[in-house]
Amino acid sequence: MILIMLGPPGAGKGTQAKRLEDRYGLANLSTGDMLRAAVKEGTEVGKKAKAVIDAGQLVSDETIIDIVDEAIGMLGSDRGFILDGVPRTTVQADGLSRILDRRNKSLDHVIEVKVDDDLLAERITGRYTCATCGAGYHDKFQPPKEDGVCDVCGSSEFTRRSDDTEETVRARLKAYYDETAPLIDYYSERALLRSVDGMADIDDVTRQLEAILS
Numbered sequence: 001m002i003l004i005m006l007g008p009p010g011a012g013k014g015t016q017a018k019r020l021e022d023r024y025g026l027a028n029l030s031t032g033d034m035l036r037a038a039v040k041e042g043t044e045v046g047k048k049a050k051a052v053i054d055a056g057q058l059v060s061d062e063t064i065i066d067i068v069d070e071a072i073g074m075l076g077s078d079r080g081f082i083l084d085g086v087p088r089t090t091v092q093a094d095g096l097s098r099i100l101d102r103r104n105k106s107l108d109h110v111i112e113v114k115v116d117d118d119l120l121a122e123r124i125t126g127r128y129t130c131a132t133c134g135a136g137y138h139d140k141f142q143p144p145k146e147d148g149v150c151d152v153c154g155s156s157e158f159t160r161r162s163d164d165t166e167e168t169v170r171a172r173l174k175a176y177y178d179e180t181a182p183l184i185d186y187y188s189e190r191a192l193l194r195s196v197d198g199m200a201d202i203d204d205v206t207r208q209l210e211a212i213l214s
Helices: 013-024 031-041 044-054 061-073 090-102 117-125 166-179 182-188 202-213
Strands: 002-006 027-030 081-084 109-114 127-130 136-138 193-197
Touching: 002 013, 002 182, 013 027, 013 081, 013 202, 027 031, 027 061, 031 044, 031 061, 044 061, 061 090, 090 182, 109 182, 109 202, 117 127, 117 166, 182 193, 193 202
Parallel strands: 002 081, 002 109, 027 081, 109 193
Antiparallel strands: 127 136
């Protein structure tokens, strides 16, 4: 089974991809992980990506596709995988299609995690973590049982990501819709796209995904 997870930052794709990885034995191939692995291992494409990153530039579509190709090649021939964060553009989607054709593989599903922008912004800007053990909380949806005290370790020190601001979240959403949203039409035209309600409870989103995959 080969599938792509689409959705804006904070939609919960990573959480759901991990659950599907455990449930179906799929490899979870995320853009960031693949880039870091290629750079760390010093592969040819990793060296190329590192030079671009060190120069403060964006990694090109061509390099991203080369990294995906390399990562897929390292998997067992029969192992399925989830792509999270790639493709980001229709150019990358075309490149992925060529990779799969060459390897005699086919894409089974493209799943869009649909969200409400205002609620998503509220979800992201309200999250914070325990500075000691990393347990996650939210101002509205998941506060600690005792105000100011971590449920897990009892610490009173908490931290928030500096980029979890309303302005930054809106900028991320705009970038997603400008760059990646055209993939919705791209895969709809190929009868591959399915959608789930990303604003539902985490377990309910998992059940929606499993219903599609089964």
